[in-house]
Amino acid sequence: MAASPRALLISGHLVDAPGRPAERFPQRLASRVRDEMSAVFDEWAIGQGTTVITGGARGADIIGAEQAVLRGAHPVLCLALPVQELEGRSVELPGTDWLDRFHRLLPRADVRVLPGRAVAGDEVFARANQWMVETAHDLDPDPFALVVWDGKEGDGPLVIGWLEPVLASPSVHLWIPPLHHGDPTCDGVILQTFSDPLGTRFSGGVTALLPRQLEARLRSRSLALARLLQSLGYVGRCSLDFILVGDHLDDAAMLCVDCNARWGGAVSTSPPWPTHPSRHWDASATTSPHCWTRPCGSRRRGAARRGAAPRRHGPARP
Structure with a gap:
């Protein structure tokens, strides 16, 4: 079995807030994401030798950090905002337990807040994503990444960083x-x-x-x-x-x-x-209708399967 990675970066969509016009990551898929992520953790032998880096938001971030705790890995929460502000923006969801789960993670994780915050609006989250990529790369020249995405355009930049120069x-x-x-x-x-x-x-x-x-x-x-x-x-x-x-x-x-x-x-x-x-x-x-397709699997750190299921990415360079 190959050695487990020293760093694993986890990211993905937030679980949908009430009233979202189109579903992206509905609450009902959270258990499926947890199960599939658990299988990936097992396959990659994530454990004491791995630092798992997430942004702390409801959804893939919290699920990934919980999986890290269960396996004795080292969870790092790279927060885009101070704890209380992040709770209101990206964690709390009425009728769910995301906020309680976030609170249980705080004393068990290495909690860091984006330094030198000097950007407005949602740009702070793009900066935090870039910061997490850099943190993973500082720990491991060949970090792994696991991303939860529905295959559609997001609300901000789809990819804000790569795991290699x-x-x-x-x-x-x-x-x-x-x-x-x-x-x-x-x-x-x-x-x-x-x-x-x-x-x-x-x-x-x-x-x-x-x-x-x-x-x-x-x-x-x-x-x-x-x-x-x-x-x-x-x-x-x-x-x-x-x-x-x-x-x-x-x-x-x-x-x-x-x-x-x-x-x-x-x-x-x-x-x-x-x-x-x-x-x-x-x-x-012509014998075939006009069509367009995407012929090759993306290697960018930010791709994933439809239905908010995690997609596996191996080392940045095989």
Whole structure:
């Protein structure tokens, strides 16, 4: 059996508050999440040698910290707000026992409050998430992560941090003709730019200046995924977003994190791409309907299964 991780980061949606328009993590799924999380803890042999880091909120955070206590692991609660303020914002839920469970955890956990709080509104939670990622990475160069997510867009940035240094975020732009009407082609590669220090707000793209071998690998991997999309019936433009992680570009790991349908072409800040007359093919002439899919499993720390069940992530670099 592989050694248990020195650090495990747990995050996820809050259990839904009353009156939420659309369900995301309803209270009735809490027991299912607990059982599945317990199974993951067993599989990863979480115990005395592991520090389990959570944000202390109702839902995955509290469940994960409780599982840590049960196994003799070291729970760390990285709170975005002082205890009483966090209780009102992210813990208490009428008709449930989340607040009592939070109070039982406090004397058993290493409780820390986000230092130097100088941000307004919900931005404090994004900062706290980044802080937890950094805390996990300080403890273990290959930390594990377990995230509870319903597979849909959240109320804030989906991902605010990675468990390895991110060197660049290239986007590979592709043209995919109908099946049996030619092979996919790569129109170009851009580097995505962001307007905030955490890299959560996309602002545009610039022409990529990457090492030749690295760009060749990006194009090759993207075309392989494009052929898969083509076989599923996708026709038109799309872009595949990657992150390059590691210490140096020469040996960076390439992680595909997103696929974007682009019927009208690339983003306006990108270089001009070739035109493709074949993109006016009549859909009725193809054997498969137009569709879009996400062809590859995301390696970003923030993905999980639908239905608020936990998704397992192994070490940041296998």
